[in-house]
Amino acid sequence: MSAYVTGLGVVAPNGPGAEPFWAATLAGRSGVATLARFDVSRYPVRLAGQLPDFDAAAHLPGRLLPQTDVSTRMALVAADQALTDAAIDPGLFTDYDMGVVTSNAAGGFAFTHREFKKLWSQGPRAVSVYESFAWFYAVNTGQISIRHTMRGPGSALVAEQAGGLDAVGHARRTIGRGTPLVVTGGVDSALDPWGWVAQISSGRLSASADPRRAYLPFDARACGYVPGEGGAILVLEDAATARVRGARVYGEIAGYAATFDPAPGSGRPPGLRRAAELALADAGAAPGDVDAVFADGSGVPEEDRAEAEAIRGLFGPGGVAVTVPKALTGRLYSGGGPLDLVAALLAVRDGMIPASGGTAEVPAEYGIDLVRGAPRAASVRTALVLARGRWGFNSAVVVRQVPQ
Structure with a gap:
């Protein structure tokens, strides 16, 4: 599709x-x-x-x-x-x-x-x-x-x-x-x-x-x-x-998935990693194909820790560049995910992964390669965009470069 x-x-x-x-x-x-x-x-x-x-x-x-x-x-x-x-x-x-x-x-x-x-x-x-x-x-x-x-x-x-x-x-x-x-x-x-x-x-x-x-x-x-x-x-x-019609194409929405977190106290893990896995499968892509993750990045410590665990578990410690450009806009609720998609598509176009606002010191146990301080020049062919909504919603979209 x-x-x-x-x-x-x-x-x-x-x-x-x-x-x-x-x-x-x-x-x-x-x-x-x-x-x-x-x-x-x-x-x-x-x-x-x-x-x-x-x-x-x-x-x-x-x-x-x-x-x-x-x-x-x-x-x-x-x-x-x-x-x-x-x-x-x-x-x-x-x-x-x-x-x-x-x-x-x-x-x-x-x-x-x-x-x-x-x-x-x-x-x-x-x-x-x-x-x-x-x-x-x-x-x-x-x-x-x-x-x-x-x-x-x-x-x-x-x-x-x-x-x-x-x-x-x-x-x-x-x-x-x-x-x-x-x-x-x-x-x-x-x-x-x-x-x-x-x-x-x-x-x-x-x-x-x-x-x-x-x-x-x-x-x-x-x-x-x-x-x-x-x-x-x-x-x-x-x-x-x-x-x-000869349209200019920014990229392809190649995969999508959504999951819901289990009830608190159930002992089961949050659903964000599963959403990412399903979105990659929908796109016919493997974790190694992803060049950048545009993370949800809530800024709430326990939620950041859980998301870092999901990213680290899927890609391995420091296995993929991670960024949170919404640190410069605030969380925009329903507008946040689409704005991250725009940033991901333009990163694909320009080969630049934006930095994550003022974040400077990432705890070592998070094990993620967060882009900090300045944008990072990189070939970005495939990007994964993550979002979490309050009360347990998780969504993931894979965007991919379209060969010209």
Whole structure:
């Protein structure tokens, strides 16, 4: 089953667009800063990866703004970028030949909480009629499909940080079932006061006030993660269709798998390694074929230790280059996996593996070769992207270079 990536759209805290994001990632420029949406001075967590200059009105019709949450606006902008990047001629595909599969973890948080406030303070007549759908997890799929007249298969998946990879995996499956083109990926934003408190309540966020030290995946000083907003949307095409139209191809989504962790206390191992093994098998690849692993890298010490064990067990001690570029953006929930896919595809293109933010000291017992300090020049033909969602979700995607 072949699915080629022909278009990239990015809305990331450290870069608006795929190429600016990639340039910032290779340069080590972070998008993490003190949250500026509201006063966080009295909150125990103050840092976030945020898009400070995102102006939806500069990209979208005015009629869409009253009916969309900020996360949907970001998804629409990223989808526009991806379709433009893929040079999709609207006359080439019929409406039923184009599908949309996205993931979203938080829904329209800021929109719905604003309407709740109106309900409590002004009564039900003040609530926007658009609240009926703007909050919903499937709204990004719906709005992208409406905007671009894509009447083919549409789906929405929810698996927290793992969901974005699940969306891409399902898009690949949709192409295998006969849909020539699918727009896919994930975008999230929950940086309003209610959303912020909800994220803090997990107990997994870093309370550090130093943007350079707050989110340090696999570091001996790791103390949690920094949340962020944004993500990526990709255009996937059937290989034959992409070849016929002479599309520029970033790479192939060659394998995908998902697993679920066993119940705590069961004595059975977490499912991340199994997801990686299944994804490699799906791609017809062996561990030795993988040139780089784009790890989940939660920054929570016990979770980092478990992921390092999975990587070490599969590839051997120091057996593959490992990187966590999301250290420069924060964890973007459903947007994190697709953004890592963009980084992996551009690493394949340019032969550069980005460094993992400010991580400096990796415990020896982790036994992983983490790229630190500066990007590493390397031939990258095959990359493995990993993601874990809270409550036990694990997903893995294999991307591979397509011979020219």
